[in-house]
Amino acid sequence: MKVGIIFGTRPEAIKIAPVYKELKNNNIEVKAIVTGQHQEMLYQVLDLFKITPDYDLKIMKNGQTLSELTGKLVQQLDIILKKEKFDYILVQGDTTSAFTGALVAFYNQIPIGHIEAGLRTGNIYSPFPEEANRKLIGTITDIHFAPTERNVDNLLRENYPKEKILKVGNTVIDALLWIKENKVKNIENIKKKYGVEDKKYILLTLHRRENWGKPMENIFEAIRNYLEKNKELYLVFPMHLNPLVREIANNKLEGFDRKILLEPLDYLEFIAILDGAHYIMTDSGGIQEEAPTLGKPTLVLRDTTERPEAIEAGTAKLVGTEYDSIVKYMTLLEGELYKEMSQKNNPYGDGKTSKKISDYFLRRI
Incomplete structure (x- = not known):
């Protein structure tokens, strides 16, 4: 199995890093496709977790509109996905990088895994454009990796099939515990x-x-x-x-x-x-x-x-x-x-989210 992970901001990199490492540790071929939606902040995280991108689009420039960013990403990501022929594409959260990554995967008929699925405010303009991005990603996602029971319920209310939703926790807890242990x-x-x-x-x-x-x-x-x-x-x-x-x-x-x-x-x-x-x-x-x-x-x-x-x-x-x-x-x-x-327990997970996501792909293999 060959998995592509598309991300471009610092928060995405933090939450993607433990998944990337877990897939690698389980001998699943994985490639990191970085859009560069954030610049210096993003690369600090890549250095911290020792992730070397397989592709780095360096897409960001000053004054760039969402339409410009989306258009450039669609074109450049399409070239990569056609070349690599991934079995799965993973995206995280609700950024423009996540949305365009999912969209191009859909155009190429590659199944999509959405990490941190099911967050909702109920107002499509708040936060903007994130609420729309995560709903749009949801419509073309093959497997929804939801952090909490509330996120699962949100997806069920939107009529997504129960068998396509997995409650796994939030990968940010995995990242935090890795730092506490290793740094x-x-x-x-x-x-x-x-x-x-x-x-x-x-x-x-x-x-x-x-x-x-x-x-x-x-x-x-x-x-x-x-x-x-x-x-x-x-x-x-x-x-x-x-x-x-x-x-x-x-x-x-x-x-x-x-x-x-x-x-x-x-x-x-x-x-x-x-x-x-x-x-x-x-x-x-x-x-x-x-x-x-x-x-x-x-x-x-x-x-x-x-x-x-x-x-x-x-x-x-x-x-x-x-x-x-x-x-x-x-x-x-x-x-x-x-x-x-x-002394309360963290409702967002126990640090085993990345393993649960990796186990899903191991079962698919």
């Missing part, structure tokens, strides 16, 4: 590098467009005022490159001493900082999947989330962006709530 010394060195190894700190990530302006101001004000009354806690904030995010952060945290503002981190560095945190505050999606494995309670700084499993499992709390709500939940984490949240 122990690196993790400790990174904590020392950023001066957090002996500090009790909250890790904050913040970047979403809907939080720009007043919501983000509320978040920083609430965190600062809370920490000014809790002298043992520090704030660690890897700052997004967006100038607006940086301006609000610098204005609201000016004069506050117990802050560590960092430039964007590569994946290994981020996991090291995540590993040392007391708890997490975030408007990101992926961290809600990773934090429970490390026993880190997570306060989600949004009004909605496409990952409700974390809320239902009790590993995360949806706190919104209002000042009083943020302070309320930070205060609650001083007590029994912290213990309750940190």
